Amino acid sequence: MKTPPWRRWLGLLLFAGIFLTAAWHVHSHRRAPAGAETVELYVGHWLLHAGMREAFDDAIAGYQRLHPHVVIRQIPVPVRSYEAWARTQLIGGTAPDITGMLRLNEELISRHFLPLTPHLDRPNPYNAGTPLANVPWRDTFVDGLTAMRNLTPTSGEIHGVSLQVNTQRLYYNRELLRAITGSETPPADFAGLLAFGRQVAAYNERTGAQLVPIAGCGPYSQFLFDLLLPSQTQRLVLSASPNRNLRVLPVELAGLILQGRVDYDTPALRRSLELLHDMAGLLTPGYPQLQRDDAIFTYLQQNSVMLYAGSWDYAVLLRDGAFTTGIMPMPAPAADDPVYGPLTLGPISEAAGNPEAMLGVLRSSRHREVALDFLHYLSSRPATAEFSRISHRVSSVIGTPPPPDGSLLVPRLEGELPGFTVDFRWFAAGSASNFFQRHVHGAIGPRGDVAAFAARLNAELPRYLRQDLAWQLQQLRRDVQRLDAMAALQLTLAPDDATREGWTRHAEMQHTRQLENLHYRPLADAP
Amino acid sequence: MPFTPGPIFNRGFRRWLLVMAAVLLPAAHSAETDPWQAALNLDYNTASAELARRHALDPADLRNATAYAASLLVRQPRTAANLSEARDLLVRVRQRAGPADADHRALALYLLARIEHDHESTPRLEAARAHYEELRRDHPGHPLADQAGVHLALLAGWQSPGVTPEQAAARIAALLDTVTAPAARRELHHLLGFLHWHRRQDAAAALPHFLAGRAIGYETPYRNGEADLTIAGLATELGRDQLAAQHYLTFAEAYPRDARTQTVRRLAAEARARTAAAP
Numbered sequence: 001m002k003t004p005p006w007r008r009w010l011g012l013l014l015f016a017g018i019f020l021t022a023a024w025h026v027h028s029h030r031r032a033p034a035g036a037e038t039v040e041l042y043v044g045h046w047l048l049h050a051g052m053r054e055a056f057d058d059a060i061a062g063y064q065r066l067h068p069h070v071v072i073r074q075i076p077v078p079v080r081s082y083e084a085w086a087r088t089q090l091i092g093g094t095a096p097d098i099t100g101m102l103r104l105n106e107e108l109i110s111r112h113f114l115p116l117t118p119h120l121d122r123p124n125p126y127n128a129g130t131p132l133a134n135v136p137w138r139d140t141f142v143d144g145l146t147a148m149r150n151l152t153p154t155s156g157e158i159h160g161v162s163l164q165v166n167t168q169r170l171y172y173n174r175e176l177l178r179a180i181t182g183s184e185t186p187p188a189d190f191a192g193l194l195a196f197g198r199q200v201a202a203y204n205e206r207t208g209a210q211l212v213p214i215a216g217c218g219p220y221s222q223f224l225f226d227l228l229l230p231s232q233t234q235r236l237v238l239s240a241s242p243n244r245n246l247r248v249l250p251v252e253l254a255g256l257i258l259q260g261r262v263d264y265d266t267p268a269l270r271r272s273l274e275l276l277h278d279m280a281g282l283l284t285p286g287y288p289q290l291q292r293d294d295a296i297f298t299y300l301q302q303n304s305v306m307l308y309a310g311s312w313d314y315a316v317l318l319r320d321g322a323f324t325t326g327i328m329p330m331p332a333p334a335a336d337d338p339v340y341g342p343l344t345l346g347p348i349s350e351a352a353g354n355p356e357a358m359l360g361v362l363r364s365s366r367h368r369e370v371a372l373d374f375l376h377y378l379s380s381r382p383a384t385a386e387f388s389r390i391s392h393r394v395s396s397v398i399g400t401p402p403p404p405d406g407s408l409l410v411p412r413l414e415g416e417l418p419g420f421t422v423d424f425r426w427f428a429a430g431s432a433s434n435f436f437q438r439h440v441h442g443a444i445g446p447r448g449d450v451a452a453f454a455a456r457l458n459a460e461l462p463r464y465l466r467q468d469l470a471w472q473l474q475q476l477r478r479d480v481q482r483l484d485a486m487a488a489l490q491l492t493l494a495p496d497d498a499t500r501e502g503w504t505r506h507a508e509m510q511h512t513r514q515l516e517n518l519h520y521r522p523l524a525d526a527p
Numbered sequence: 528m529p530f531t532p533g534p535i536f537n538r539g540f541r542r543w544l545l546v547m548a549a550v551l552l553p554a555a556h557s558a559e560t561d562p563w564q565a566a567l568n569l570d571y572n573t574a575s576a577e578l579a580r581r582h583a584l585d586p587a588d589l590r591n592a593t594a595y596a597a598s599l600l601v602r603q604p605r606t607a608a609n610l611s612e613a614r615d616l617l618v619r620v621r622q623r624a625g626p627a628d629a630d631h632r633a634l635a636l637y638l639l640a641r642i643e644h645d646h647e648s649t650p651r652l653e654a655a656r657a658h659y660e661e662l663r664r665d666h667p668g669h670p671l672a673d674q675a676g677v678h679l680a681l682l683a684g685w686q687s688p689g690v691t692p693e694q695a696a697a698r699i700a701a702l703l704d705t706v707t708a709p710a711a712r713r714e715l716h717h718l719l720g721f722l723h724w725h726r727r728q729d730a731a732a733a734l735p736h737f738l739a740g741r742a743i744g745y746e747t748p749y750r751n752g753e754a755d756l757t758i759a760g761l762a763t764e765l766g767r768d769q770l771a772a773q774h775y776l777t778f779a780e781a782y783p784r785d786a787r788t789q790t791v792r793r794l795a796a797e798a799r800a801r802t803a804a805a806p
Contacts, residue, residue: 110569143784149748155567156748242725244760245753246787349786417787477645481600482571484641488597489566489574491634491671492590499567504710505746507674511681511714512747514645515721518685 037069039367041374042096044075044089046082047357050315055391062386063377070370090362097365098375101160101358106152113159113360114368116375120145120158126380131399140379141396142411147355154486156505160360161379163387165353165396167411168223170331171299171317172306174324176211179203180305186326189334190228190275197282200305215304216283217295224308224330226421227348228279229272231332233419234345236268248420250427251472251520254465258523264422264454264461268343272422273443273450275333275340280444283308288441311409312356315392318405327408349415355396428468428475435464469524476517483510566598575602582616589620589631596620596638600646614642629666636662637671644678656682663705673711676702680718692726709743716740720757730761737761752778756791763798768805772798 043056053076060072075096077085083103089095090104090112101109120138127133132140138158142165148158174184180196180203187193200213216224233248240262242252256262264270284290284298292309299307300320307317308330317325332347333340359378361371377383384395392403394410402410423440424432436457443453483506490503562581566574575598582588582595599613620635640658643651659675659682666672683690683698690698696719703715720736723729741754755778762771775795779788 107569110567146784153748154569241760243753243757244764245756246760246790345790349789351784351786351788413784414789415786417790480645484638484645485571485597485601486566488600488634488638489563489594491630492594492597493563497563504670507677507710508714508745508747508750511677511717512750514681515685515718518681519721519725521685 039070039370041070041072041098041365041367041371042075043072043098043359043374044077044086044096045100045357045359046077046079046102047100048076048078049312049391050319051391051393055387055393058386058390059378059383062383063374066377067370067373070374072374093364095362095364097367097371098359098361101151101360104151106154109152109159109360110155110157112362112364114363114365114372115155115157115159116161116360116372117157119372124376124380126377126382130381132381132397137376137379140381140398142398143353143355143396147353148358151358154483154506154509160358161375162355162396163357163359163379163384164355164391165311165394165411166356167311167350167354167394167409168220168227168308168330169311169314169409170214170306170308170328171314172326172328173299173302173304173321174326176302176305176323177326180211184326186328187331189331189337190340191334191337193282193331194278196305210303212284212298212304213282214284214306214308215295215298216287216308217290217292218288219292220295220308220310221280221283221287222425223310224279225276225423226425227330228332229275229421229423230348230419231344232271232275232340233268233343233422234348234416235343235419236262236266237417237419238345246417250420250424251469251516253420253422254424254427254432254469255520255523258462258465258469258526264457268419269422270450270454271340271343273454276440277443277448277450280448281446285445288437311394311406314403314406314409318392327406329408329412345416347412347415348418349413350411351413351415353396353411356393357396424465424468427472429471431467431471432461432464435461466524466526469520473517473521473524476513479513480510480517483507483513562594562598571598571601572603574598587623589624589628592616592620593631593634593638596635600638600642610642610646614639617642629669633662633666633669633671636665637675640675640678644682650686652682652686668707670708670711673706673708676706677711677714677718680715684718684722692722696722696727696732710746713740713743713745716743724761730764734758734761734765734767749782752782752785755781756787759791759794759798763794768798768802771795772802 045056047053047056053074056074060074063072064070079102082100086095086099086102086104087108089099090108095112099113101113121136123134124132124137124140127135127140138145141161145158145161148160148162149156152159170186172186177186178184180199187196197213200211203209204211237246237248240256241248242255248256253262262269264273280287284295284304287295295307296309296313296316298304300317302323314327329347333344335341335344335346359375361368361375365371378387379397381397381400384397384400388395388400388403392406394402394406423436427433439453439456442448442456443450487503487506487510490500490506493500560573560577562574562577565571565577575595578591578595578598581591585591593616596613596616599609599616602609617635617639621632621639624631624635636658640655640662643658644655656679659679662669662675663672680699680702683702684695687695699715699719699722703712703719706712706715716736716739720733720740723733723736737754737758741751741758745751745754755774759771759774759778762768762774772795775791775798778785779791779795782788
């Protein structure tokens with residue numbers, strides 16, 4: 001049968017039609033705001049938790065009232081795909097004018113984001129008329145943007161600002177707490193929390209309920225252990241810090257273990273494991289396999305009395321909970337706790353904080369000045385007050401009122417130094433951490449055997465620590481090589497270039513890394 | 528019907544297009560690429576590509592040649608060929624730099640030493656040591672000669688099998704006597720303090736060097752603060768409570784938002800109390 005002539009062209013016509021529709025869509029999308037003077041800005045971020053998009057919308061509306069020629073649009077991206085999305089956009093040259101800096105490495109930040117350092121020593125103009133009017137922009141943030149500077153140690157530049165500070169808190173269902181304990185007053189210390197766990201068990205037995213004391217999940221339990229377990233190593237830090245600088249970094253702890261100076265029978269490390277065992281007993285059974293949404297659902301369904309979660313979760317608890325939620329810091333072991341008291345120094349300071357909502361301006365933005373101006377506005381006292389109120393999250397700008405009913409979300413600035421964790425979660429390639437996590441099940445649960453777990457760690461962990469150490473030293477060696485090029489390129493800058501003198505800073509960084517590499521090398525190479 | 532290129536796509540025309548692209552595209556690109564800025568932004572490959580182009584245009588320009596050699600040390604992927612090309616370039620820079628151009632000669636020699644020390648897959652320590660010593664001999668007082676002294680100290684203290692910590696300390700102290708640049712003196716003091724403390728557990732010998740390094744001042748963020756804590760910690764162990772309190776308080780004032788600061792204030796108060804109670 002002969003094919004009609006029009007069928008030969010059908011595919012091509014369809015293709016052309018689709019192409020023209022797409023082209024028109026892109027064209028009209030770009031031109032939507034119209035007006036030759038209109039400046040269109042995009043803000044890409046991962047902050048999708050309840051209240052955040054509304055808070056951004058409010059701030060954008062406030063800015064647009066002041067600058068009617070500017071149109072700002074949010075591009076919210078789910079956190080799970082944000083990192084890949086941001087990398088793709090940055091490398092492809094299509095990233096929004098203001099882009100969130102979640103999990104971006106130093107190379108990407110330095111390459112694609114505008115250094116803000118020159119602007120940070122001047123006051124934020126939108127703070128005029130507030131107590132921060134004459135304060136340098138940098139000093140209006142609670143941490144002085146230290147966390148942002150840590151992202152780019154090679155250049156020493158600061159490429160973004162963080163709008164919020166995250167904390168983790170124990171949330172509790174007031175009504176359930178009263179039903180179980182006869183009071184709405186939560187436990188004051190860790191011993192009280194363990195006693196509360198026993199009260200829940202008795203309540204379950206009495207009523208046939210199946211309440212869990214604290215809804216837990218894998219990621220949040222890590223936050224919990226990171227906060228709680230260092231209470232047992234606080235005193236050890238005073239005496240065992242290799243550089244006597246009141247901290248024990250993971251590489252230093254690896255060194256102490258490989259040198260045989262501490263092990264998991266050392267009281268501070270053993271107590272950390274015992275504390276982990278006791279704390280795990282209060283969490284949802286099987287918590288390591290659960291995710292955030294599981295834990296929040298358990299709590300909102302009133303299947304648990306408490307929830308250990310982030311300050312970023314508070315808004316959803318307020319919005320979706322059919323009960324009243326109270327907030328408290330995680331109760332730490334008190335000094336008079338007969339088991340866990342002797343090794344503590346007291347409640348741990350949260351002064352360092354965890355920065356959140358880190359945003360920077362792209363070098364490639366066509367409207368860098370306007371984007372920078374909007375960043376000033378977003379981090380000004382008037383804007384942050386509203387942002388905090390709407391998002392129910394803690395602002396990183398000094399003096400911003402805490403969110404309504406959320407004063408306990410604010411970081412506790414007073415407190416003693418943190419100890420160190422014993423699970424090597426943040427160390428090097430993660431071999432030691434993987435080993436720890438693979439076998440920790442033997443230490444938790446009703447039949448958990450902490451002594452056996454400690455013995456296993458003592459026997460087998462050093463092998464993995466050596467692997468991690470070798471990996472870390474390899475990274476250091478790459479840094480040493482990179483810093484040679486940095487110093488040399490600075491020395492070949494034009495003689496009148498002000499940044500030429502910075503070569504000595506790169507040389508200093510190189511010596512620090514080289515010394516660490518050489519100091520730990522014998523431990524990594526040992527059989 | 529298969530696509531058949533017309534006369535416009537003949538071989539001669541395609542060759543002409545390729546030549547034009549090679550000439551025009553890099554030129555257009557270079558108009559907006561500052562290789563030094565690209566390197567400072569950690570975009571090493573862009574920096575290296577642009578420096579290669581500039582070096583090809585003017586091979587006699589020693590500044591471009593040296594910068595290009597430096598960029599080859601970090602160009603990805605790292606290859607032996609890049610390293611070899613960098614070495615050849617640096618040798619030529621040394622040969623071509625006139626007697627008045629000490630800066631390029633010193634930098635070329637310094638980088639040659641660094642290649643032997645840390646860029647080869649198997650470090651050639653003796654070759655590196657020879658280059659460092661030649662640099663110090665030929666360019667006394669040059670800042671890079673003093674930096675070479677720091678690398679010689681690292682070789683002496685941590686990469687010389689059979690040398691005791693005491694012998695290493697003596698060698699580094701001798702180097703310190705010959706170095707004048709503050710940045711290098713600071714690093715040598717730090718190395719001596721570190722060696723005495725970590726390898727000899729001698730707080731009394733380490734402390735003066737940590738103090739001397741701190742007095743010169745570090746340039747990288749936070750390092751002054753960490754040095755203050757180390758000094759205070761060692762001073763406490765040596766019973767020098769007044770010194771300990773002073774450095775604890777210096778830290779606390781500089782870093783009020785550090786998570787250690789409340790503890791540091793308490794330790795300072797305890798040190799002061801011991802000082803007051805001392806006879």
